[in-house]
Amino acid sequence: MSNMKTVYTTGEAARICKVSQQTIIRCFDSGQLKGFRVPGSKFRRIPRDILYKFMKENGIPTDALESGKRKALLVDDDTELVEMIRDHLEADGRFEVRVANNGFEAGMMVKEYHPDVVVLDVMLPDINGKEVCQRIRGDASLSDVRVICISGMVEEDKISELLAAGANEFLQKPFELDQLVETMFRQLEVEPAIAR
Secondary structure, three states, rough: OOOOOOEEEEEHHHHHHHHOOOHHHHHHHHHOOOOOOOOOOOHHHHHHHHHHHHHHOOOOOOOOHOOOEEEEEEEOOHHHHHHHHHHHHHHHHHEEEEEEEOOHHHHHHHHHHHOOEEEEEEEOOOOHHHHHHHHHHOOOOHHHOOEEEEEEOOHHHHHHHHHHHHOEEEEEOOOHHHHHHHHHHHHHHHOOOOOO
16 A cells, blocks of 8 residues: 555645745746646646655655655653654655654754654643744754644643644644644645555
8 A cells, every 4th residue: 555645736746846835936947847737726736756866856855745745743741652653654654754742852853863853742841832833943954843832731822832832733732633733734745644
């Protein structure tokens, strides 16, 4: 069973190439990146083999395209929860997962690993999740990283502060693992898993 996509949207191509969607659209419109438009709409689509060739020609690492997996970074000092989430994602087969147990480690890993999505506990032992969010959002090269904050706290104002700091979504602990995975898929615009 292959989860490999064969055709990408400009947004997906941008995430894979780690460039802005505008850059992909410019390359498409100028003919540097071939593809087609969806009949009757303005949507552009790029076939996988053409995207691969484009990445090779422009010296863009093709690992994101080759593995076909999305990169997830789990940031939480609750090792039991992290293991459960990791097992769940790895069983799904569409994620490559890394783990950080504190905010400092998370900051370092976001830079070098450039995940597609960060699942971030708000209450970390060293710095809080809001600060981690602000650091990610303060780095233009990480603008495509989706951040899902998780916490047992309930204060509405704290949740809005997190969203203002750049979190894409907030999930209240405890949550169902499927709920988290669905949220990740929604943020990454990935089709939900087909029941095997």
